[in-house]
Amino acid sequence: MVRKRHPDRVEAPALDIQVTAKADSVRFEDAPETDVEITGEAEDRTSEEQPEIEGGSASERENLPDEVEPGVTYRDVRVRWRAAARFADPDD
Amino acid sequence: MAQRNTNRNRNKASSRNGRSASQKPERYRFAHNVGGEGTVPEQEYLEYSQNGAELEEPDLVLNVPVVKVDSIHLELEDLDAHVAVKAQVLDLLKLNVGIDLHLGKVRVDVKGVEAQALLKARLDYVAASIDRVLTALDRNPELLESVGSALEDVGWGAGHTVAESGEAVEDVVEGTGSALRHLGPGASDAVSQVGEGAGQAVGDVGEGAGQAVQQIGQGAGQAVGDVGAGAGQAVGDVGEGAGDAVGEIDQIVAGMGGVEPQTVAKQAARTTARQLGETASEGARLTAKALGAAAQRKARELKQQRREHKADKLNATEKAMQLADELDVDLHEVEGTGADGRITVNDVRQARNGG
Numbered sequence: 001m002v003r004k005r006h007p008d009r010v011e012a013p014a015l016d017i018q019v020t021a022k023a024d025s026v027r028f029e030d031a032p033e034t035d036v037e038i039t040g041e042a043e044d045r046t047s048e049e050q051p052e053i054e055g056g057s058a059s060e061r062e063n064l065p066d067e068v069e070p071g072v073t074y075r076d077v078r079v080r081w082r083a084a085a086r087f088a089d090p091d092d
Numbered sequence: 093m094a095q096r097n098t099n100r101n102r103n104k105a106s107s108r109n110g111r112s113a114s115q116k117p118e119r120y121r122f123a124h125n126v127g128g129e130g131t132v133p134e135q136e137y138l139e140y141s142q143n144g145a146e147l148e149e150p151d152l153v154l155n156v157p158v159v160k161v162d163s164i165h166l167e168l169e170d171l172d173a174h175v176a177v178k179a180q181v182l183d184l185l186k187l188n189v190g191i192d193l194h195l196g197k198v199r200v201d202v203k204g205v206e207a208q209a210l211l212k213a214r215l216d217y218v219a220a221s222i223d224r225v226l227t228a229l230d231r232n233p234e235l236l237e238s239v240g241s242a243l244e245d246v247g248w249g250a251g252h253t254v255a256e257s258g259e260a261v262e263d264v265v266e267g268t269g270s271a272l273r274h275l276g277p278g279a280s281d282a283v284s285q286v287g288e289g290a291g292q293a294v295g296d297v298g299e300g301a302g303q304a305v306q307q308i309g310q311g312a313g314q315a316v317g318d319v320g321a322g323a324g325q326a327v328g329d330v331g332e333g334a335g336d337a338v339g340e341i342d343q344i345v346a347g348m349g350g351v352e353p354q355t356v357a358k359q360a361a362r363t364t365a366r367q368l369g370e371t372a373s374e375g376a377r378l379t380a381k382a383l384g385a386a387a388q389r390k391a392r393e394l395k396q397q398r399r400e401h402k403a404d405k406l407n408a409t410e411k412a413m414q415l416a417d418e419l420d421v422d423l424h425e426v427e428g429t430g431a432d433g434r435i436t437v438n439d440v441r442q443a444r445n446g447g
Contacts, residue, residue: 012214012216014177014189014213014214014218015177015211015212016210016212016213016214017209017211018212019207019210020207021208022205022206022207023202023203023204023205023206025203025204027200027202028198028200030197030199032195032196032200033194033196033198034193034194034196035192035196036191036192036194037191037192038189038190038192039188039189040187040188040189040190041186041187042186042188042189043185043186043187044184044221044225045185046185051217051221055189057191083191083193085189085191086189086214086217087187087189087217087221
């Protein structure tokens with residue numbers, strides 16, 4: 001069970017991937033198929049309180065829509081993408 | 093960290109004048125030779141790098157500072173990337189968190205690309221968890237091993253009858269008894285009355301509870317009763333601790349009317365294991381304390397016996413012996429003036445003064 005949380009709100013993430021990109025122009029021939037998932041398990045048999053996993057991914061885009069259209073050229077594109085996840089106590 | 097790539101990708105990098113990117117220093121600004129404020133992506137990279145600067149430094153940092161490509165046609169199909177942090181200690185601790193990225197089919201033309209990537213990993217939570225588990229194992233290796241196995245049985249037994257869950261609980265108690273037996277010969281003497289205390293206390297569990305819980309009492313009484321023989325001051329407290337543990341079980345059972353029986357058994361198992369674990373640790377500590385005090389008393393008695401024997405042999409009084417030690421007087425050189433020529437305190441003082 002993973003608690004979804006915006007990556008910028010994941011405190012001290014155990015895993016943190018950040019990518020920034022800039023391009024003068026971008027043109028997709030097909031609509032891209034992408035998927036990002038936070039996975040994992042946490043079990044501690046020496047404790048009554050079991051750790052949980054929380055995290056998520058998000059992107060900030062300039063001049064690039066969330067769903068791109070094939071064949072359209074997008075110019076002066078900037079993208080920030082981040083995914084972060086951590087182990088969390090139940091009361092966090 | 094693991095990364096796998098199952099894609100069938102094909103990319104073509106080209107430039108207008110036929111030179112590769114690395115052959116164009118006048119156009120490409122690499123991180124190691126960039127002056128001034130840097131490119132926008134470089135500045136963003138610095139911002140990202142500084143994000144969370146108030147937090148603890150990551151244990152692992154992988155970065156691709158700047159990648160620049162003049163023009164690229166990229167085709168990807170079914171690219172899977174998996175990055176994860178994993179840790180496991182026996183069957184006691186399992187920590188696994190990962191980020192899975194899937195790109196289905198991508199065909200894209202990009203020009204004037206500048207990109208950076210940064211991966212950080214922090215292992216403080218994992219390290220703290222492992223440290224805590226290993227510390228617990230170090231202190232009670234057999235106990236924790238038994239608890240792990242027995243709790244697994246409880247989990248497996250969920251959905252089965254109360255009697256079966258009760259057996260799992262009994263395993264916990266038996267494991268505890270085994271751990272107590274391994275406390276050591278000295279401990280076994282001191283812990284001798286655990287069986288009495290626990291057995292009596294656990295016997296009360298049967299009242300107001302089902303047959304499965306009665307088996308807890310039998311299991312506890314039998315397992316702990318085998319601990320050892322003898323008596324000790326410290327053990328009274330151990331017996332009380334075990335009684336408290338079982339008392340909690342009684343309360344749990346009494347307060348869980350209408351709850352699934354396996355839930356009762358599972359909770360009882362946890363309580364029993366935790367409390368008896370604490371009881372065992374406390375018993376060992378009290379035992380060590382009691383043994384230390386007993387050793388000190390024995391040492392004092394032996395010293396006194398040696399002193400009395402020496403006093404008799406030298407025909408001196410006890411106080412004369414002590415004073416001779418303090419004044420560094422050799423009693424063999426002292427002539428006694430007491431009854432039957434016994435050396436007295438005055439004799440020692442006179443000998444010290446040259447009399």
